[in-house]
Amino acid sequence: MIPFVIYTVIFIAAYYIVHNVVRRAGRSTDYTSLKTVTFGDESAVSPDRTASVISILSIFVLWGMFTGSVLLPSFLHAPGPFKGIATFEYTAETPDGARDTATVTVLVHPHGQEVSPPEIEPGDGWANNDSATISIWRSGLIRVDKNDALGRKDGARITQVNGQAIEPGGTVMTEFGRVGMSPKGTLNFVPTKGWQMEPIWLPSPEAVATRLAEIATEGFRGSTLWQHLGYSLMRVVVGFFFGAMVGIPLGYAMGLSNWFRGWFDPIVEFMRPVPPLALIPLVIIWAGIGETGKIILLFLAALWIMAIAARAGVSGVNISKVHAAYSLGASKAQIMRYVIVPNSLPEIFTGARVAMGVCWGTVVAAELVAAEKGAGMMIMVASKFQNTDIVIMGIILIGVIGFGIDMLMRWAERTMVPWKGKA
């Protein structure tokens, strides 16, 4: 909730700063500002790149703030968890009204460190001082009356913490955290957790980066990082390739022949709405969890998309183009080659872009279910061992690769079918 509020504040503040302070200096009347109709005209809205940069930066800043990242100056950090020596006092009372007070010293230490309780003096009176250790983000029971001269079996009860009354089930807030009392009268101490995220939920950016460097050099589960990613990519490329090799001719046949159209329409229309993920169990039963199964799955994912794209490309041809070609003396084969095929390319490229995206998503999901190598397998195994940094690293890499694939397909589209959308 708090991160969301901060993000909104950054959004609004950045808008005002960029518009009123930065841009005021170099303001000029450009054509956009002279446009009267801008609403609903798609060309009138183009992404403000400054906003994009600030947006990405603020996500990283927020991430750093709430994980105590060393990349950020510490005054930007959200309050962190308490670390070091915490103390509080408790007061015990015997049935006959005698009271004594003692101090509890707790060493709050980073998780996983071997530490011993701090050395303390027993203090005076019948209630003795105590010491304990608790690791950051955790809590601990402290049997403060265990070492007292008059303990629980003598009828002594703890009645106050830091001078405030406490009873079973109650709590008292101290400077260092919360002291609670169990129904049986034992104290427990929860050191202040602050607003930062525990690394096990969300590691800091530098922890993820370090892990990336580590896995890039040492590998993960017997394969290098590049093998994991490479295997995923290879499956996508091979599956997509076969899907396109079968799907495009199938789509053409469906666009050109009534018989093919009738024969395959029910199959294609049925398979199209089936999410490829739903096929994973069946493919595993039939082909196992090896490469064959994954490639069959991706083949199926790409096949229908490509068939439908090719079909749309063929049926979408403007009839006057075909008529024009006929009256210019083209034969059927020539019309196919010089009119139908080029005319369908924009649709096919759009289909290919969609299919690559779907395949990438499907391969990751399939690897989550079962695989020996692959990006999805990497994050699934890491999550079983609570290696959140690897999971986050994997998600970022999967995102980056997915984005890269999309950019590549767009680039291919721009260079191969520059007339797209220009007819």
Add this chain to the structure above:
Amino acid sequence: MSGLEIDNISMRFDLVNGTSVQALKDVTLTLKPGELMSVLGPSGCGKTTLLNIVAGFLAPTGGQIMLNGRVVRGPDAERGMVFQQGALFEWMDVRQNVGFGPSMKNMPKAEKAGIVDHLLDVVGLQGFKDKAVYELSGGMQQRVALARCLANDPDVILMDEPLGALDALTREKMQSLVLKLWKETGKTIILITHSVEEALLLGERLIVMAPRPGRIHKEYRLPFAEMGVDADLREVKKHPEYTSTREEILNMIWNMEEEIMGRSEDAS
């Protein structure tokens, strides 16, 4: 026998709901080689249908088309077509579009290049031959379409509202170009238009069609095309006969339109 014979053509479209539309009924016309004929008529009177039948895209339900003594059985390079718009191949540049017909005949490269260059000169697009067609204005695109049609050296050129999408000024320039090409190449041309002025200027013969069923209502023989070949078209329009014929045809079409409206009001 040479020339284009449109012999007793009828066309009936059977609709999916079981009824049918008589788009054309007993249309008969003969065009001598090199004749320029414009066709006018209210919307839906079967002009496009007639042109598509001549081009061979549609088979008539009655009658036949003969060109140079042979019966027309389908589209062919001897009958070129210029569409209103959208029929250029946007995956080809201007040069490839114009050279499409020759390429389909596997004409030698050098010969093809000569034809393409010549035609681009004629239509005034020499400087644009490497441009993509979607980078051209509407008027330039129609000039490419004309050049592409001429590159195939057809006997008959069929035009369905070729200038309909152009602005007035471009349209006037294109009208002069069509007249010039007609005179220079001696092609038989049929031109459909919605503009009475254009029909008067671009027709040695002018056919006015009537709807339901589509048929020839009246035919004119006009001197304006011949005059317009080397005169300014605006001068031609000042001719007294031009003005009177225009009024006559406009009235005729108005009456037809009113009759159509009246009939459909009765029906409802």
